Amino acid sequence: MTTADTGQSAAPATGAQEWRPPFIIGQALEAPIVFTPDSVRTFATLTNDTNPLHHDAALASTTRFGGLIASGTQTTGLLLGSLANHIFPENASLGLGCSFRLRKAVPADAALIARWTVRSIVPKPSLNGVLVELDGGLVDQKGTVFVEASATIAVMPHEALNQARPT
Template identity: 45%
Template sequence: MGKIVAVGETFSASHHFSPDSIREFSTLAHDFNPLHLDADYAAADPRFGGLISSGTQQMSYLAALLATHYSKTAQPLGLEFDMKLRRAVHAGDDITVSWTVTGSLWKASLAGDIVSLDGHAVNQRGETVIAATAKILVCAKPA
């Protein structure tokens, strides 16, 4: 068996952050910061001026995209993630999360590729809200 993943491959997905989806995710994640749950409280905040999503929400979309993309044809396993939060995601924002494969090394002892990726989450204004790197193992799907 040889390489499964090609360097240069890119893939993305888009998500809309409604007030309800922000509150629901924050509650499920047990992140009870009122900036994610209480519209009146968040509107009075001078820094954000309205409801913002939990950072874990956009980070989870980035991580989930790797699993969703590769599990269609292979068996992925997350190894390392480094995510830097650059901007808040406000209620009403549309975010596109994307990954680009920057390296792929076949590891015979693991029967898969160790894959390095660069990722980003960008809002509808073209502003980067998260910059990320990841390392995952991608193996052939079990028969």
């Protein structure tokens, strides 16, 4: 991410550059998330989710959903995972907490948007980084919300991961 993307000025040209958080408060982060019947079945299988709504198209077509739906594990995992592309490879991060509300079933053929908005950024000297709180969700092009979320992540320079453990 460039400094133009974050609204921050570049670090001074003298000596080593000072690390700066890659986000600003209010910044929106988006990534496309595409579901397919095969990805829904595969993800459910990998996570030992045997719910037929994720595997059996014939049975799922007779339900109120009208077809296969993605598991909550898949929708929330991909939503949370979408944050990584906004952080790496320039920075390191650690997930500290998250919560989700599943509002609407995600069809197995959905093309959605993972959208996060930076709510706060708080310095965390013990990590040589910051704590970032975000609100987010999975939405479609019309703005229909399928999943609501909030997350707290620690973001820091890669070197911070190599420091000795605090005692």
